[in-house]
Amino acid sequence: MSYGDPNNPYAQQPQGGQPAYGYPQQAPQGIPAQGGYAYPQQAYPGGPGFPGAQVPMPGGVKGARVVLWILGILSALGGVAVAVIGALFASEFDSGSSSSSDAAAALSVFFVIIGIAVVAYSLWPILTAAKLGKGRGGVRVSGIIYGSLQTLFAVIGLIGNVITLSSEHGSVAGAAAFSLVLTLISLGLGLWILIGLANSAAGAYFSRPRY
Numbered sequence: 001m002s003y004g005d006p007n008n009p010y011a012q013q014p015q016g017g018q019p020a021y022g023y024p025q026q027a028p029q030g031i032p033a034q035g036g037y038a039y040p041q042q043a044y045p046g047g048p049g050f051p052g053a054q055v056p057m058p059g060g061v062k063g064a065r066v067v068l069w070i071l072g073i074l075s076a077l078g079g080v081a082v083a084v085i086g087a088l089f090a091s092e093f094d095s096g097s098s099s100s101s102d103a104a105a106a107l108s109v110f111f112v113i114i115g116i117a118v119v120a121y122s123l124w125p126i127l128t129a130a131k132l133g134k135g136r137g138g139v140r141v142s143g144i145i146y147g148s149l150q151t152l153f154a155v156i157g158l159i160g161n162v163i164t165l166s167s168e169h170g171s172v173a174g175a176a177a178f179s180l181v182l183t184l185i186s187l188g189l190g191l192w193i194l195i196g197l198a199n200s201a202a203g204a205y206f207s208r209p210r211y
Contacts, residue, residue, distance in 0.1 A: 055208045057133065064143060064196030065132045067189050071150070072126035079118030086111020140197050140206045147193030154187035 089108040125146055131139045161183055164176035196202065 055205060058196075058199075058201040058205050060196035060199055061132060061202050061205060062196075064147070064193045064202075065129045067192050067196075068125040068129035068132075068143060068146070071189060072122045072124070072129065075122035075125070076119050079115045079120075079122060081115070082118060083112050083115025086113075086115060135206070137206045140202060143193060143197045147190050147197065150190030151187060151194060152190075154183050154190055157183040158187060 086108045089104060089111060124142070128139060128142045128146060132143065158180065161176050161180040165173055165180065
């Protein structure tokens with residue numbers, strides 16, 4: 001065969017780096033062709049638009065995940081502290097009489113139960129935060145529900161603190177003022193979770209295709 005034959009589709013590349021005549025060779029699927037015949041970027045596995053491609057987590061979801069971690073860890077530590085205090089309560093306040101011992105034991109059991117319940121409740125935000133990166137819409141709904149309850153409890157506590165401040169004075173009012181500050185922080189964290197998970201960017205992230 002001769003180089004440069006325009007009627008030969010199998011013409012070989014001539015020496016000297018000059019292109020041969022003939023039909024352009026097509027690149028395999030997923031591999032860019034040379035000479036301006038590249039496939040669109042979205043055809044590459046892992047590229048933008050490719051099913052199953054890595055989608056960055058929106059900033060609101062990242063913030064909500066951090067808040068969920070913080071609230072879950074603080075709740076777990078608080079529950080453990082309450083349970084330990086309850087376990088030590090009976091021995092610390094045992095006056096020797098049977099009636100006092102029974103009352104102290106009942107109160108101790110009550111604190112232990114409350115502590116265990118708080119620890120169990122703390123697993124909700126911890127597990128939700130752990131699954132936000134790979135979870136689907138169900139994890140998002142779980143976070144929204146938790147944020148709603150956090151906000152609701154904060155609003156109820158805020159109302160109670162305001163009523164206490166308006167009717168009490170002295171040390172009671174000081175304790176209510178401190179509780180009011182904590183309640184406002186709790187309210188802000190609850191709203192942070194709701195805003196971070198309920199916006200449109202979060203909805204698009206959790207509804208992304210996975211293959």
